[in-house]
Amino acid sequence: MAIGMNIAKADVFVHSPGRNFVTLKIVTESGLVGYGDATVNGRELSVASYLRDHLLPIIIGRDAQNIEDTWQYLYRGSYWRRGPITMTAIAAIDMALWDIKAKAANVPLYQLLGGASRVGCLAYGHASGSDFKEIFDSIRYHQEKGYRAIRVQAAVPSLNSVYGVPGIGKSSKGKSAGKRHDYEPAQRSSKPVEEEWDTRAYLNHMPKVFEAVRNEFGPELPLLHDAHHRLTPIEAARLGKSLEPYDLFWLEDLTPAENTDVFRLIRQHTTTPIAVGEVFNSIFDYKALFEEQLIDYVRSPVSHAGGITALRKIFDYAAIYQIKSGVHGPTDVSPIGHAASLHLGMAIHNYGISEYMQHNSETNDVFEPEYTFKDGLIHPGTSAGLGVSYNEKLAASFEYKPAYLPVNRLKIDGTVHDW
Numbered sequence: 001m002a003i004g005m006n007i008a009k010a011d012v013f014v015h016s017p018g019r020n021f022v023t024l025k026i027v028t029e030s031g032l033v034g035y036g037d038a039t040v041n042g043r044e045l046s047v048a049s050y051l052r053d054h055l056l057p058i059i060i061g062r063d064a065q066n067i068e069d070t071w072q073y074l075y076r077g078s079y080w081r082r083g084p085i086t087m088t089a090i091a092a093i094d095m096a097l098w099d100i101k102a103k104a105a106n107v108p109l110y111q112l113l114g115g116a117s118r119v120g121c122l123a124y125g126h127a128s129g130s131d132f133k134e135i136f137d138s139i140r141y142h143q144e145k146g147y148r149a150i151r152v153q154a155a156v157p158s159l160n161s162v163y164g165v166p167g168i169g170k171s172s173k174g175k176s177a178g179k180r181h182d183y184e185p186a187q188r189s190s191k192p193v194e195e196e197w198d199t200r201a202y203l204n205h206m207p208k209v210f211e212a213v214r215n216e217f218g219p220e221l222p223l224l225h226d227a228h229h230r231l232t233p234i235e236a237a238r239l240g241k242s243l244e245p246y247d248l249f250w251l252e253d254l255t256p257a258e259n260t261d262v263f264r265l266i267r268q269h270t271t272t273p274i275a276v277g278e279v280f281n282s283i284f285d286y287k288a289l290f291e292e293q294l295i296d297y298v299r300s301p302v303s304h305a306g307g308i309t310a311l312r313k314i315f316d317y318a319a320i321y322q323i324k325s326g327v328h329g330p331t332d333v334s335p336i337g338h339a340a341s342l343h344l345g346m347a348i349h350n351y352g353i354s355e356y357m358q359h360n361s362e363t364n365d366v367f368e369p370e371y372t373f374k375d376g377l378i379h380p381g382t383s384a385g386l387g388v389s390y391n392e393k394l395a396a397s398f399e400y401k402p403a404y405l406p407v408n409r410l411k412i413d414g415t416v417h418d419w
């Protein structure tokens with residue numbers, strides 16, 4: 001036992017620099033500080049309570065070096081296992097303990113995970129638009145920012161709002177198209193906003209979008225698309241097949257993935273690569289998908305899958321099937337969670353790509369992330385630990401306000417649909 005490595009103190013902060021975040025700070029007896037991201041978009045207070053009321057009281061006094069034992073103690077010790085709230089709380093503690101361990105060793109965290117396996121982590125950005133011109137401008141904007149892979153989300157004619165496309169309708173007309181929109185899905189409101197959906201209109205429109213994009217940008221640019229859980233298996237198979245001529249890097253969240261058996265049907269019909277898992281929180285969620293080679297990219301971020309300890313195991317399991325990482329990186333993964341995923345991404349061999357939506361200045365002023373983005377690659381930085389901090393005083397000036405993700409309903413009859 002190294003002197004002073006016991007956990008002396010732990011605090012949870014719920015603030016809103018740029019958007020709502022839940023941040024964990026653990027301090028050892030010797031004064032080493034570790035940070036963890038405990039943000040679940042729209043359910044922040046549940047994770048904060050799970051930490052404050054149940055986990056933090058039982059880790060005080062534990063040796064901060066014993067990361068695997070602490071993980072097992074919190075996972076198995078709770079009796080009630082898995083789920084986004086539980087696994088995000090465990091993830092935050094795990095991240096903070098790895099941050100402490102790397103600071104104690106005075107190395108950037110990836111050095112403890114096997115060192116650098118690449119120059120930097122390939123990233124993709126979020127292009128979107130209400131029409132082809134806006135989409136093209138947004139793609140060019142992201143190329144000018146250095147992105148070498150780009151997600152494309154498009155408005156759907158007849159729908160007044162669609163996931164991933166901010167400000168559709170009258171307000172977007174004439175908006176300086178191509179300007180990066182900070183698409184923040186969680187609306188600050190006392191109740192979720194309701195959006196409408198029409199699968200047929202979407203399925204008929206998306207091939208036209210990617211045909212236009214390929215005609216404008218050529219065959220090489222890696223293009224990604226997020227169907228955001230909205231299709232049935234056969235609809236997902238149809239979309240994958242219809243987009244094959246446009247050679248996507250991946251199609252994400254084609255269908256709700258609680259029943260992973262349905263991916264067999266999708267796989268029978270299309271060779272378009274499939275990414276899934278941003279809403280998963282356990283290695284068990286992936287078992288059938290890996291063993292039957294049903295997906296190509298793992299979307300779980302460190303913050304929602306139980307931490308670095310757990311996600312490393314998922315990636316190593318995936319590597320047996322030549323499945324790669326494709327880590328979730330929207331603005332509701334905080335710079336701490338993002339940095340943790342990047343350190344793991346630097347070290348693993350089966351790295352694929354990272355989502356990098358980019359936080360705004362309010363967020364970055366509070367977390368002061370060290371990671372850098374250049375020539376399409378993100379590097380986590382070389383300072384000891386995760387390379388992030390948390391300016392508590394500045395953060396406290398951004399008060400938490402409840403914000404909810406939208407609820408989706410079918411345009412045709414109002415039935416609740418996956419958002």
Ligand code: GCO
Pocket residue numbers: 041185226228278328329330332355405
């Ligand atoms: C993505 C995700 C996000 C989610 C958001 C929910 O691919 O980045 O689908 O946009 O909707 O993380 O909080």
Ligand code: MG
Pocket residue numbers: 226228252253278
């Ligand atoms: Mg997604």
